[in-house]
Amino acid sequence: MANFFTDNQDIVFLFEHLDLARSAEAMEDSYADAQHFDYAPADAAEAVEDYRRVLEMVGEVAGDFIAPRAEDIDRTGNRIENNRCVRPVGMDECLDVLGKADLMGFTLPRKYGGLNFPSIIYTMATEIVSRGDAGLMNIFGLQGIAETINAFASDEIKDEYLPKFCEGEVTGAMVLTEPDAGSDLQAVKLKATQDEKGQWWLNGVKRFITNGCGEVLLVLARSEPDRAGGLGLSLFICNFSDGVKLRRLEDKLGIHGSPTCELQFDDVPARLIGERQRGLVTYVMALMNGARVGIAAQSLGIAQAAYQVARAYGATRRQFEVAIEKLPAVADLLAESNIDIQAARAMAYEAAYHVDLENSLLKKFEAGQLPDDKALVKQMRQESRRLKRLNAMLTPMAKYICSEMCNRVSYNAIQVLGGSGYMRDYPVERHYRDARITTIYEGTSQLQVVAAVRGVMSGTAQKSFNNFAAREYEGPLAGLAEKLAGIVPVFEEAIAYVKEQSGTEYMDLHGRQIVDAAIDIYTGYLLLNQARHSDEKLTVASRYINRIVSRVKYNCELIASGDRSSLDCFETLAGPVPTE
Amino acid sequence: MAFNSVVLAKQVPDTKNITGQAMLDDGTVNRAALPAIFNPEDLNALESALALRDRCGGTVTVMTMGPPSACEILRNSLCRGADRGILLTDRRAAASDTLATSYILSCAVRKLSDVHLVFCGRQAIDGDTAQVGPQLAEKLNFPQVTYVEEILDVSDSTLRLRRNLGDGYELVEAPTPLLITVVDTANTPRPPAARRMLKYKRARGKAELSKEATEKFGKGATADIEKYMAQRCEQLSAKGLLIEQWDLDDIEADLTWCGRSGSPTKVHRIQSVVLTGNEHKQIEPTPQAISQMVHELIEDHTIG
Numbered sequence: 075m076a077n078f079f080t081d082n083q084d085i086v087f088l089f090e091h092l093d094l095a096r097s098a099e100a101m102e103d104s105y106a107d108a109q110h111f112d113y114a115p116a117d118a119a120e121a122v123e124d125y126r127r128v129l130e131m132v133g134e135v136a137g138d139f140i141a142p143r144a145e146d147i148d149r150t151g152n153r154i155e156n157n158r159c160v161r162p163v164g165m166d167e168c169l170d171v172l173g174k175a176d177l178m179g180f181t182l183p184r185k186y187g188g189l190n191f192p193s194i195i196y197t198m199a200t201e202i203v204s205r206g207d208a209g210l211m212n213i214f215g216l217q218g219i220a221e222t223i224n225a226f227a228s229d230e231i232k233d234e235y236l237p238k239f240c241e242g243e244v245t246g247a248m249v250l251t252e253p254d255a256g257s258d259l260q261a262v263k264l265k266a267t268q269d270e271k272g273q274w275w276l277n278g279v280k281r282f283i284t285n286g287c288g289e290v291l292l293v294l295a296r297s298e299p300d301r302a303g304g305l306g307l308s309l310f311i312c313n314f315s316d317g318v319k320l321r322r323l324e325d326k327l328g329i330h331g332s333p334t335c336e337l338q339f340d341d342v343p344a345r346l347i348g349e350r351q352r353g354l355v356t357y358v359m360a361l362m363n364g365a366r367v368g369i370a371a372q373s374l375g376i377a378q379a380a381y382q383v384a385r386a387y388g389a390t391r392r393q394f395e396v397a398i399e400k401l402p403a404v405a406d407l408l409a410e411s412n413i414d415i416q417a418a419r420a421m422a423y424e425a426a427y428h429v430d431l432e433n434s435l436l437k438k439f440e441a442g443q444l445p446d447d448k449a450l451v452k453q454m455r456q457e458s459r460r461l462k463r464l465n466a467m468l469t470p471m472a473k474y475i476c477s478e479m480c481n482r483v484s485y486n487a488i489q490v491l492g493g494s495g496y497m498r499d500y501p502v503e504r505h506y507r508d509a510r511i512t513t514i515y516e517g518t519s520q521l522q523v524v525a526a527v528r529g530v531m532s533g534t535a536q537k538s539f540n541n542f543a544a545r546e547y548e549g550p551l552a553g554l555a556e557k558l559a560g561i562v563p564v565f566e567e568a569i570a571y572v573k574e575q576s577g578t579e580y581m582d583l584h585g586r587q588i589v590d591a592a593i594d595i596y597t598g599y600l601l602l603n604q605a606r607h608s609d610e611k612l613t614v615a616s617r618y619i620n621r622i623v624s625r626v627k628y629n630c631e632l633i634a635s636g637d638r639s640s641l642d643c644f645e646t647l648a649g650p651v652p653t654e
Numbered sequence: 655m656a657f658n659s660v661v662l663a664k665q666v667p668d669t670k671n672i673t674g675q676a677m678l679d680d681g682t683v684n685r686a687a688l689p690a691i692f693n694p695e696d697l698n699a700l701e702s703a704l705a706l707r708d709r710c711g712g713t714v715t716v717m718t719m720g721p722p723s724a725c726e727i728l729r730n731s732l733c734r735g736a737d738r739g740i741l742l743t744d745r746r747a748a749a750s751d752t753l754a755t756s757y758i759l760s761c762a763v764r765k766l767s768d769v770h771l772v773f774c775g776r777q778a779i780d781g782d783t784a785q786v787g788p789q790l791a792e793k794l795n796f797p798q799v800t801y802v803e804e805i806l807d808v809s810d811s812t813l814r815l816r817r818n819l820g821d822g823y824e825l826v827e828a829p830t831p832l833l834i835t836v837v838d839t840a841n842t843p844r845p846p847a848a849r850r851m852l853k854y855k856r857a858r859g860k861a862e863l864s865k866e867a868t869e870k871f872g873k874g875a876t877a878d879i880e881k882y883m884a885q886r887c888e889q890l891s892a893k894g895l896l897i898e899q900w901d902l903d904d905i906e907a908d909l910t911w912c913g914r915s916g917s918p919t920k921v922h923r924i925q926s927v928v929l930t931g932n933e934h935k936q937i938e939p940t941p942q943a944i945s946q947m948v949h950e951l952i953e954d955h956t957i958g
Contacts, residue, residue: 075670112893113852127855128848135845176848188849 078202079133084196084416086115088423089129094122097192097427100434101445111184118483125195132199135175140168141204145209145329157320159287168210172203173242174525180217182224187240191363193433197371197426199578204375206208206405208508211375212284215368216363217245219292223311226348231311231461235290242287248365249284250338250358257521259294259354260304264339265594266295271438272402274310274346276339279523282324284515284524286335289314293344294353301351309353317342328507363429365516366473370422373480373512376444377415378506380480380487384408387491387500398490407490411420413485413618416474418479420600421593425465432461464538467529471593474522477512482510526592531569531581535592536562542599550612551605554619558598561626565591568630583641584648587629594622594629623632655810656711656917657770657830659703661764662790663696663716663731665724666780690924692727695775697843699836700804703773704735704844712770713737717762719747728897732854733846735830741859746913752781754916756789758930761905771813774777776801780897782810791833799828800835858890927950 077180077578098121105121107114113396113626115121143164150162161169180196182188198216204211220239238244255261264278280286297308307641312318317340324334348357388408389398417492435458437446444451484506488495494504513519529535539562547555570579572588581588598619605615640645667688669676675687687806693818703714716731718724728739748756760810763769772794774787784800791798799815805825807814817824860868863886864879871878889897902912910916937943951957 113849124852127851131845131848131851139842139845171844174847176850187849188850229786438758 076137077127077130077133077199078136078141078205078378081133081137082202084419085201087604087608087611088419089126089198092194092423092427093245094097094125094192094194095119097194097430098122098125098475100430101108103188106601107190108185114184114190121438125191125325128189128191129173129198129202132177132202135171136206139171140210141169141381142201143198143208144207144331145208145501145504149330151330152319152323152333158632159320159323159335161333162331165210165331165613167244168207168599169213169245176240178217178242178245179220179236179240181367182217182220182236183242186224186236187499188236192426192430193367194423194426194430197367197422200368200371201374201378201422204218205377205379207331208330208376208379208505211243211372212276212329212332213288215372215645216246216285216288217250218364218368219248220292221364222309222357223347225360226309227311230548231345231347235311239290242284245285246290246292247283247288247335248358248361249280249283249286249291250279252610253281256519258309259358260302262294262296262307262354264295265299266293266297266308266310266344266577268297274344276310276312276344278338278339279321282515283335284332284336287320287333289320291337292347293339295344296357297346297350297353302304303399305351305355305613307353307355308350309347309357311347311370312342312344321425322387325509328518329511330506335422362517363425363432363469365446366469366522367422367426367429369474369512369516370418370425370476373476373509374419374422376505376509376512377411377476377480377483378420380484380502380509381411381415382605383502384411384487384490384495387494391491403592405492407486409617409628410553411486411613413482416614417597417601417618418476420604422476424553424596424600425468428461428465428468432465432569454520463529463532463534467526467534470522470525471589471596472515474513474519474526475593475597477509478519480509480512500518503577523589524582527581527585530588530592531572534584535596536569538565539595542603545603547602550616551602554602554605554615557619558595558602564627564630565595570632571636577640583631583638587633591626591629591633594626598622655705655808656713658713658766658768659706659771659773660766660769661696661700661703661714661716661717661731661736661773662759662786663700663718663775664778665690665718665720665727666693666778667691669779677883679837690723690726692730693775693778693780694788695836695838697725697775697777698838698840698862699775700734700736700774701841701843702732702802702834702836703771704773705841706805706808707735715740715766716810716830717759717894718750719740719743719750719758720763722859722865725857725859725862728859729854729857730846732857733845733851734844735850738898739857740898740900741861741949742900742905743861744912746902746909747916748833749917750912751917751919752783752785753918755913756786756793758871758902758905758907758914759790760793761907762900763790765900767904768834770830772796772831776835776837781810787833794831794833796831796833797828798835799826802834802836803840810885834883854895856890856893857895857897858886860899862897863887863890933953 095118098118101119105116109118115124147162147164152161153161179186179188180191181193181201184190200211200215220236223235228472233356250259252262252264264280266274266276268274276293293310293312294307295310296306298306301411319338320335321338322336328333385408389397393397399408436452484502487502488506491500491502494500501638572584601615601618605612621654668691675684700716707714713735715738716728716736717740718727722743725741729742732739742758747758759798763772788798788800797901799817801817801819802815803818805813806816812827812883813832814825814827815937865884867879867882887896888957902909937947
C-alpha cells in the first residue's frame with residue numbers, strides 16, 4: 075500500500091503552495107466545459123480538488139501497481155516478433171491500467187475524452203509514474219505527441235486519432251532522429267514525396283526512436299528535396315501498420331521497458347500535419363517545452379526512487395555499532411541528495427507552471443478570443459512575449475538541472491548502499507542505469523546549456539532575479555534574501571565580461587558555468603520563497619543558499635578568468651587521437 | 655453471452671492499518687480508531703465482475719448493506735466502472751449476524767431481475783466468517799463456487815472456474831444463476847478511472863443527504879430539511895448521481911428474520927490474543943534435522 079503522491083512531502087507541499095487556481099484558470103475557458111461534460115469542474119477550487127483526486131489515484135497506481143513490476147520489466151525488456159515489439163508482460167499490464175484509468179489523455183481537451191489538466195499537474199503525474207518505472211514514463215510521457223496533433227493537425231486527423239489516445243487504445247512516437255541527424259535535426263533526410271493524387275509517401279530510415287513500434291507515428295521528413303536545413307522539413311502522421319519495418323531494437327544501458335527502435339519506411343502512406351516546411355521550425359520546436367519538462371519530471375522520479383532506497387538503508391544499516399546515517403560522510407550524502415532533489419523539483423515545477431501560462435495566452439491568440447480593450451490586448455501580447463522568453467530559458471534549465479541531479483542522486487544512492495548497491499539485489503543499480511539517458515535524450519545537457527545561456531545573457535535571468543528581490547522577505551528570510559541579492563552583482567560582472575568577448579565562442583565555452591550560476595541563484599530564490607510556508611523549508615533554503623553563494627562565486631571567477639585553454643591548447647590537453 | 659452480475663460489498667474497519675486503540679476495554683471494536691475501507695476481497699469480487707463484463711458484456715450492480723457512510727464504497731465502485739450502486743440501509747437491520755444478513759441480501763437480490771451471477775468476496779476482514787456468501791447462495795437456491803481464483807471459460811449458461819484450495823486447485827463447471835466467492839489472489843483490482851471519479855465524486859445517497867440536511871438546519875427543522883432533500887434529490891437524480899437506496903420494506907423482508915431478532919449468534923467471550931512469536935526457523939531437509947525438530951516439538955508439548 076504505497077502512494078507515490080501522498081508519501082512525497084515535497085510534491086504535496088508544492089501542490090498546496092503553488093497557485094494552481096491560476097493554472098486552472100489558464101486551462102479552463104471560463105469553465106464552459108461544465109455545461110457539456112459531467113466530469114468538468116465548475117470553478118477553480120473544484121478544478122484544484124480534481125487535480126488532487128487524480129494525483130492521489132496516480133500515486134496509488136504508481137506505488138501499488140507499477141513499482142512492483144519495474145524489476146521484471148527491466149530484466150525482461152522488449153523483443154521483436156513478426157515485425158512487432160513484444161513488451162514485457164508488466165509493461166502491457168501497466169499501460170492497460172493507465173489507459174483504463176483515463177490517464178493517457180491527461181492534457182487533451184474533454185471533447186476527445188481527455189482530462190484537460192495543465193502541464194504542471196501532468197509534470198507531477200509524470201514524476202510519480204517515473205518513480206514507479208522510468209521506462210514506462212517514456213510512453214506515459216509521450217502525450218506530447220497527441221498534444222502536437224491537437225495543436226497543429228486538421229480536425230479530421232484530430233477526430234480520428236485523439237479519442238484513441240485518450241482511451242489508451244494507441245500509443246505514439248516522435249519519429250525524428252536519423253543515423254546522421256541526432257542533435258542536428260536540420261540534417262534529416264527521410265524522404266516525403268507527394269504523388270499526383272496528393273497522397274504523401276515516406277521512404278527512409280529512422281533510428282533511436284522511443285516507442286517507434288507504437289501505433290501512431292509522427293514523422294519528420296524532407297518534403298522539399300531542393301531545400302536543405304530545417305525549412306525543407308515537414309511533419310507527417312502515419313500508422314505503424316502501413317508497411318513500416320521494425321528493423322532493430324537497441325540493446326541499451328537502462329530504461330529497458332522503453333523500446334528504442336530502428337524503423338525503415340518503404341512507401342509508407344502518410345498525411346501532412348499542418349503546413350509544409352513548418353515541421354521542424356514550428357511544430358517540433360513547439361513540442362520542445364513539453365518534452366524538456368517531461369524529461370525533467372522523469373529525472374525527478376528516478377532520483378526520488380533511488381533516494382528512498384538510500385534513505386531507508388542509511389537508517390537501518392549498522393556499521394561501527396551505529397546506523398550509517400550517523401556517520402558524518404553518509405549523513406552529508408543523504409542530506410545533499412534530498413536538497414538536490416528539492417532544488418531541481420522547484421525549477422521543474424516553475425518551468426511547467428509558466429508553460430501553462432504561456433500556452434493559455436497562445437491559445438487565446440490562435441482562437442482570436444481577444445478582449446475589445448486594445449490596451450489589454452497589448453498587455454497580453456507583452457505578457458506572452460515575456461513568458462516565451464522566460465520559458466525558452468526555464469525549460470532547458472529544468473531539463474538540464476533535473477537530469478544532472480538525477481545522475482548525481484542515483485550515483486550517491488549506490489554510494490550509500492556500498493557493495494550492496496552495486497549488486498542487483500537492490501533497485502539502485504537500475505535507477506543508476508535508468509538515470510544515465512536523461513542528460514542525453516531530448517537534447518543533451520550541452521544543448522540545454524546552449525538553449526538556456528541565450529536567455530541568461532540577454533537579461534531574462536537578471537529580470538527574474540530583480541522580480542524575486544523586489545518581494546518582501548521578513549525575519550530569517552530577510553538575511554537569506556540579502557545573501558542572494560549580494561551575489562547577483564558578482565554574477566552580473568561575470569556576464570558583462572563574457573559580453574566583452576567577441577563572437578559566441580567564449581560564451582559557449584563557459585556556457586555551463588554561466589547557466590549553473592544562474593540556476594543556482596534562481597533556485598535559491600525559489601527555495602527562499604518556499605521557506606515562507608514551513609520551518610523545514612527554511613532549513614532547506616538556509617543550507618542551500620549558504621552553499622550556492624560559494625558555488626556562484628566559484629563559477630563566476632571561472633567565467634571571468636578568460637581561460638580558453640580547452641580551445642587554445644586542445645591538442646595538448648586532450649592528447650592525441652588513439653590509433654590502432 | 656452477456657451476464658448481469660451483482661457484487662455484494664461491505665464497508666469494514668481497516669484492521670490492517672490500525673491507528674490508536676483498536677479494541678475497547680469491553681472487547682468491542684473501537685470503530686473511531688479505524689478508518690472505514692472497502693473490504694479488500696470484495697474489491698477482488700468487483701474486479702472479477704468488471705473483467706467478465708469487459709469480456710462478455712452485461713451489467714455490474716454493486717450492493718452494500720450498512721449505514722449511510724457505506725455510500726462511499728458505492729461511489730468507489732461507480733468510479734471503478736460499476737453500472738449501478740444500491741445502498742441497503744435500515745436501522746431495523748442493525749446487529750444482524752451472518753444469518754440475518756444473508757437473509758436480507760437474498761431479499762434484495764431477488765428484487766433485481768435477471769441476475770445471472772452474484773459475486774462476493776471470500777470473507778470480510780472484520781468478522782472473517784466467510785459465511786455470508788454461502789448462506790446467501792442457499793437462500794437464493796443458487797449453486798455456489800467458493801474460493802474462485804479465475805473464470806476460465808464462459809458459455810451460454812455455464813462457467814468453468816478455478817478454485818484455490820490452498821494446497822492445490824480444482825476446476826469446476828457450474829450453471830448460472832450462480833454465486834461465487836472470490837479470493838484475493840484472483841486479480842489486482844483496477845484503479846478508479848479519472849473521468850468517472852470526477853463525475854461520481856458528487857454522487858450521494860438519500861441517507862447521506864438527510865444527514866447533510868440535519869447538520870445544516872438542525873434536527874427540528876423538518877420543513878427546511880424536506881425542501882432541501884427534495885431539491886438535492888432532484889438535482890442529483892437529473893445527473894444520474896443519486897445513489898439508489900432501499901430499506902427492509904422496499905425488499906419486502908420479513909422483519910422477524912432481520913436484525914437482532916433474526917440473529918441467533920451469541921458472542922460467548924472475546925479473547926485478546928497477542929501473538930508473541932516473531933521469528934522463524936529454517937530446518938534443513940535432512941533426516942537428522944527433522945528428527946531434531948520433532949524432538950523439540952515433543953519436548954515443548956506442541957505435539958504428542
